Amino acid sequence: MTFTIALRNLFHDRVRLAVTLVGILFSIVLVAVQLGLYLGARTMIIAMIERADADLWIMAYGTKNFEEAQPINVRARYAALATPGVERATPLITSFTDWRKPTGGSTLVVVIGTDAGEGGLSPWNIVAGDNSALGARDAVFVDKTYLPELAVNGVGDVAQVGAARVRVTGLTDGIRSFTVSPYVFTTLNRARTLLDIPADELTYVLVKLAPGADAMAVRAAIRDKVSDSEVLTAAEFRDRSLNHWLFATGAGVALIGGALLGLVVGTVIVAQTLYSSTKDHLNEFATLRALGSSSGYIHKVILTQAGLSAVLGYVLGMAIALVVVYLSEGTALPIVMSPELAAVLLALTVAMCGVSAVSAIGKVMRIDPAMVFNR
């Protein structure tokens, strides 16, 4: 009966139900977009670190993220290779530079140079060409999302990076950059040319540990040898990058703040409508008290009402959020909707409606059951 009472109370006033659902819907869409953007940004920020087959990263001191790195001496790679427990040490070069469009003008890109055969970091989600195509003369891979920005149409088109000519020999799908500057994959040596980096310098050394090697011990040993460089585990580098882009720049704080705002607005709207609905049915709650219902029974009615609002609002809100996610797919900052985020949103919605029910429960608990005699 608690379910029936809650359901009937909810649908008794259709206008109020609509207001409640709009409140929850608005809240869910706002939170989904904000958290989806956060997740999308997070995915982009850590994509290179996550995809690289490396346990340790050797880099210049103070490197804050993957894209903004300073050169280090190539000796760091040899020092790593000479350290027990290291299976592989792959050099990688990356830096911002200008992409001169065939149609005129230029745009900033991030060139990533590494040799696919050596492990480390290769382009993924390849939709045109294959890794061997990267070995061709002047070859570069770009993401198809950025084709219009790079002013090329696809494989075979040419452009100029720095002073050198490049030819698109492969396309990836979905490798987007948080800096908005497209990634351009190429070989290590071609990257040196394009970025004008001397042969004794590189940006990162991607260290792969031998099976069973102690990462901390190997790191300490490498640090002893390359005291002018920093050695981080992949997890440390990932956290540092996230911390820089999401928190030091305030971008993540803004996204999380927006999500919190959505929750607050949703909670206030649901609380207000639930309180007002409870107030309208106060005499029925007083009757329940007079009939001897326990506090728990009444809590159950109100919480069921809140839960039903949550589920209905969630279904509608998620439907709209999924449309927004779909529309964002082709943009520079796509919104990510994962099953985990969907579950988190459901939990947040239920929690939001639960919190909203507190004021209504408080109101009912304060009523005098004797009011049933005074009508």
Place this chain on the structure above:
Amino acid sequence: MTVESPAATVAAGPAAATGEVMLEARDIVKELGRGAGRVRALKGVNLELHAGELTLLMGPSGSGKTTLLSILGCILTPSEGTLWVAKQPTAGLRPEELARLRRRHIGFIFQSYNLFETLTAEQNVRVALDVRGERGSEARVRAQRALQQVGLRHKLKAFPRNMSGGEQQRVAVARAIVGAPSVILADEPTAALDSENGLAVMQLLSEIAADRSRAVLAVTHDPRTVPFANRVLRIEDGLIVGEERRAEGVETVHELARNRKRKANA
């Protein structure tokens, strides 16, 4: 330590009451308000409700009828005095324990019916079982039987808005009896009804009281209800000032009241 009900050992009342004492109030005092606005609504009420009896509580507005009804129904707690419901003392019980006592032993009928507008007649009756944790098909059957008992078998699926006042009050009666309580307390059960429906409801209450497994107390202003009662209690200014058995007749009640007034004036 539990306090034993005096009625459990001593027969009380001015006339012989045949049924078991289902509810007993001793020296009930209730003070309402605070500070300078504090008033003594009940000044030491003593009464017993016997199984098989329909008792009427009559008195003028402000005499303390509703306050007494609230206390007898364990909705308010007395400032002083002791109340036993189905031989259980209520003193010192917490609100949740009083609620448990209400749902097990007391059925309520309200002046304005207090039905759930969004529930059908059958669902309204089932609420009284649901709060006791009685659910499922058995509860449904009991609710239907209760509605049959009040003559509303054909209105199971009707909503209160589609029923007359008399029908709504009969649903309220069914809700009060469905849990087989020891005591049924009715607050002005005929006040919102026309003469015909009012008499029908009183007829129902007297039949329910005749069951002998429960006591019925109805607070009323309505003199038409007196012929249905086994006993009439008169309350004035927070005190029971008269207790008459139905055998003595309606007129006797009024005469005694007049006589009491004359004595007071003298």
